[in-house]
Amino acid sequence: MTSLFEAGKQISGSVECLGQTFPSDQARRKHYLKLLAEKLKDPAFRKQEGFPQGTDEAILAMSDPPYYTACPNPWLADFVQQYGKPYDPAESYRREPLAIDVSVGKTDPIYKAHSYHTKVPHLAIVPSILHYTKPGDIVLDGFAGSGMTGVAAQWCGTAPAKYRHEVELARKKEGRPAPQWGARRVVLNDLSPVATFIAANYNLPFDVDAFAQAGKQLLKSVEQDVGWMYETLHTDGKTKGRIGYTVWSQLYSCPECAGEVNFTEEALDEKSKRVKESFPCPHCGAELIKSRLDRLYTAKLDPSTGNTIQVPKRAATLISYTDGKTRYEKKPTHDDLAVIQRIESLPLPFQVPTIEIPPMHMTHERARMDYAGVTHIHHFFLPRAAQAMGKLWEKANAYPGARTRAFLLFFVEQAIWGMSVLARYTPTHFSQVNQYLSGVYYIASQHSECSPWYILDGKLSRLEKAFHGYRSQFGFAGINTGAAAQLPLPDASIDYVFTDPPFGENIYYADLNFLVESWHGVTTDAQPEAIIDRFKKKALPEYQHLMQRCFAEYHRVLKPGRWMTVVFSNSKAAVWNAIQVALQQAGFVVAEVTALDKLQGSYRQVTSTTAVKQDLVISAYKPNGGLEQRLAQRGATPESAWDFVQTHLRNLSVTKTRNGEMELIVERDPRRIYDRLVAWFVRHDAPVPLSSDEFLSGVRSRFPERDGMVFLPEQVAEYDKKRAQMAQAPQMELFVSDERSAIDWLTDFLRKRPSTYQGLHPEFITQLGAGWKKHESKPELSQLLEDNFIRYDGAGDVPSQIHSYLSTNHKDLRGLEKSDPRLVAKAKDRWYVPDPNKAQDLEKKREKVLLKEFESYRAATGRRLKEFRLEALRAGFKAAWGNKDYQTIIKVAQKIPEAALQEDEKLLLWYDQALTRTEEP
Incomplete structure (x- = not known):
């Protein structure tokens, strides 16, 4: 391993930079500073979105081109083309989502070397980079802050033996192979000049001994002047x-x-x-x-x-x-x-x-x-x-x-x-x-x-x-100061994105950075800053739009089939939904959302917005180019829908364990898969080719199902092998907050335990707690059962679902025929989940009722609807979308409280897309 003193000597000799050789690093810097000075004279260059406010002299003083510029970096594309690898559709690449602990490493000396308002420790990022990339790949962080993603990327090549052993041991216990050690290259971007200045000093090499000596001389000299x-x-x-x-x-x-x-x-x-x-x-x-x-x-x-x-x-x-x-x-x-x-x-x-x-x-x-x-x-x-x-x-x-x-x-x-x-x-x-x-x-x-x-x-x-124990290298980090929505990078040039964007109104970065940036003489252009800021007239819709533009840029530069990790930290469900919708509109597909259970020290998958009070990690992927091409060729057909499902299932985790027990893969729930499918077609401005029940019926006939989860045929053997080692099947955590989640809870409950109204009612009531959405009308249990389930009235044989439950849980009913009077008596008036064919009939009946109620909302003359059924709104929005009736979606959306709209991911998706379509020329 090269010492920092030796590294300092090396950069004083001839150096290679972007394919050119310079007699010294000073010559390299002088050459590019001259080119940057010329660029700064160009008014068009300065008109780029996110260009900071400052004189040419101040920007040049902060910069170290071509690796770092305190303005948009003109050489960032050259950096990626010189050191990256072009996208190859034939390259075999597959990864599962990875959960990480975003709090690990906060006591590390490198992490503490320079403070910043928010930062994910580099030691928390390293496992993701090792998982999704190989040495030499290029990692991007468009909201880089103090540059910890860059430190993590380079740390992969210089991590000490003890750390490597710990990582390899942990992966072995999880059944994963050892990682490929070696530095990754990184592109770091931030809107703030002081953030990129910090990031540059973290990620560009320097002579530590020379700095230590200069620092001592500096403090001594200042003491001589002002010590008195x-x-x-x-x-x-x-x-x-x-x-x-x-x-x-x-x-x-x-x-x-x-x-x-x-x-x-x-x-x-x-x-x-x-x-x-x-x-x-x-x-x-x-x-x-x-x-x-x-x-x-x-x-x-x-x-x-x-x-x-x-x-x-x-x-x-x-x-x-x-x-x-x-x-x-x-x-x-x-x-x-x-x-x-x-x-x-x-x-x-x-x-x-x-x-x-x-x-x-x-x-x-x-x-x-x-x-x-x-x-x-x-x-x-x-x-x-x-x-x-x-x-x-x-x-x-x-x-x-x-x-x-x-x-x-x-x-x-x-x-x-x-x-x-x-x-x-x-x-x-x-x-x-x-x-x-x-x-x-x-x-x-x-x-x-x-x-x-x-x-x-x-x-x-x-x-x-700290810096004696960390090695950075020239040529491994390209740093840009500008808007994340306008990165000077080629299409499909990035191998992996790790990002910790601003979430809502948690931190006002531009405001807080102004104090330090003033000393540098280069300050943030806050106009494109993606935050909620009433003072700058940026509310949640504006924030969502800004985030969508940033995610769309991530999508553009990321290679097809590759992954993005987004760290989310905000306690408001509306902001969480805005992020999910922005991700989906940009073209990403969410494969997993995890949170660290700090009491038990393990990860758990997020099943509802009640979890947004914790730090969440979103794993999303950019679908491969083949899927996009086939959709363009086929159009919005059922075949295209099943093609999407195949791709999505291939990108999901097959098994997850938590505290020694198997965890249900939330994204493998058919209902969640359907939500992703809908978002995918809406994003492509296409009608959804399958109804919910057509999908649920088709998914069970096409794919193996285990414990309420859907798998590809080639994935089932792996799941079954792991399942055989566990004492019990994974359990779904359901939080009832509206009519849809109430139906989901009833479905899960009745599938396991067909019950009478009297037996079900006390259990159901306990679910209708404080988490119920404010403006959502609470449905009667009897109506939910009538609309979505089937009651055995005692005529004919006992349905198989009820028969299986009773014969398993009642010794005196075992071995009886389905027509036995004793079994019929016990089964009478029990509600159960209908089989797919009957479910479709119920769904059509239910949809008519919902659309009729939606029509009443549309026709209502009052300015606001105080209470409503979210399911009716969802059904109406979906139907209007299919008819390209965007104005109906917009008009009805304006009648419901903004909070209700922002806190429902499905409504928000339809509404935002309708707005986009009506704004297009």
Whole structure:
């Protein structure tokens, strides 16, 4: 294994890049920077969607072309063509879905090397890359964030022997062969320039020893310039100590006497180090509660803007410092306050950005930064912090070596949030480093103003250690800054997609990245950002449309027959449905959705939207080109439907175990397969060639069925072999939330246990719990039974289904003929699941009733339907779709509450497609 020192020496010699040889890496960089500079002069190049906002000079300073550009990368297609392998339809490729634990590896030093708002650890991604790809394949992450997918791809080639052994052992226990070790190449994209800058530094090689030395020199040099600002006299009156942090307290006004109240001094309990719920005013003794206090402000002239601004009035209240290795605390003395006053008179360093914060959700709607005196970026920093951060940025930028310089900035930028007023004083924590609230701009009543050494000394040593144990290589990562919906990549050029996209309104990435990006001088173009943001007028439909465009781009660049893994984390069912519909409209077919059971440490498949409160992993595939071609040739025929089913079954897991027991493969349930079939034909703007009961009847005659699951003939032997080793058959988990799921539950229940109304009713009632959809009318059990099942009235022989159940569970009824009076008496009035032929007759009868009810919804004159049957809406939408009556779908959809529409995947699919068809020219 090549050492990092040797790697550093190698890149100082001749290098190969995109088929060209350069005398040195510096020559390579100079050549491509010149080409990029020319590109940046082209107005058409800058008009690309997602192009960041920044000067040519700032973009060039961040970039390291052709591997990384802080704008759309003109060489990304060349990267893929040079190092990738063209799509070959004759190549044999087959994989099953893979479940992964997205939380594993969060304590790994590489994962912790640089923080980001959300990130899946590279050690959680490695198993997927090993499963779906082979060495040399190209992996894509269009929402790459800090670049962990790239780290995982390269880690596959440099993982230590211990890790390899653990992976191989785990796969052996699962009955899978050992993986093919070796680095994979990766394409990383993100809309945020700071995200791609972090990703580039994670994924492009650098000399770790040179960085460590430069980092030490940087901190020493900054100390020589501003060290005096962080000196304080020890209580012995002689020794000078170094300040680790200074606690600043918000000053308030007592509502009773208008006296000034120092929040930290009065509200913080010295023993418990926690804020008291109430405390006495130091002037009048009135009982005070924080929420009733008035914040005090002071007027200050801002030399950078020439304006007088209102700033919250703060007081330095506590100093934590060290004298050698011992830590002390004290109240600021007159000399300490004099130093602070001297610093306030210094001009703001030119490196500190002074740009105005544009209107955004995080600073103008959610947090109101202007109330905290923050309207421009430099207002985030107290005078001393601004001086120190300015020096850090200046000296890091002045380093002569390009890769070391970039990594110094990677190192320094991690102090930006921690040295800003966003850093809260948290006395109950061991350290005050980076004690800001993640995912939000929030300025607390107590601020911990940390010194640069307090934050960065430990970080430097941890970075050195972490990157000595990780190897990256030039030519293995291509990094792009731009919109995921417009990737500069050829069609069918990517072997696998792993992605962790923004989900709904969980994180406002562009808003949160603005602070750090301002220091680089290159900021995100938030227009194409795929989030829900009321401030930017992006609601759930806009989010779904943006995600659909991104998934469509993934579909375009992914090779046919290959896979995509999507990590999903959102607690709202509507967002979950939007993602599923966006995936299906883009052309992907979902093969499995799994969640980690954190209590039992195992994976479970998701059967309903109740599971979206956990981290989910979606496994989806792009159907092979042959399936698409055959559909185009045949059209929407039953043969095309069964062709799709064949392909889908081939891509599903054959067996799954959980805690030593077999788990039902949810996607093999005939009803789920039919849902996928419908979505497939709708996506291709084609009528669905089979009704639900035609499908259910046909699927059982064409494919073997085991334990309620459908298999290909060649898959059954494997399933049967595994099933024979288990004590019991896998069980379906059903959550009743609407009429359709109620019918599904009854079907499963009655198939196992044909029952009378009286025997069934108590069991059914227990299923109708709090999970019932808000606007869905609750059906009567008697009506559900009448419409969907058959009751044995005692005439003729006892049906086989009831006979089998009774003779198995009642000893006195065993061996009796189906016409035996004793058996008939016991069987009378029991409901059972009809055989396929009778089921079709019931389905036609039921559909007429549903369509009649749908017609009443269509004819209703009121603006909104308060309660309705989802099954009637689904049947009506499907019928209207078949008749190309898109306006009826749209008009009825507008009558139901938006939440009800967004929370039903099937309705949402029909509605969204109807909108698309009416918008087409």
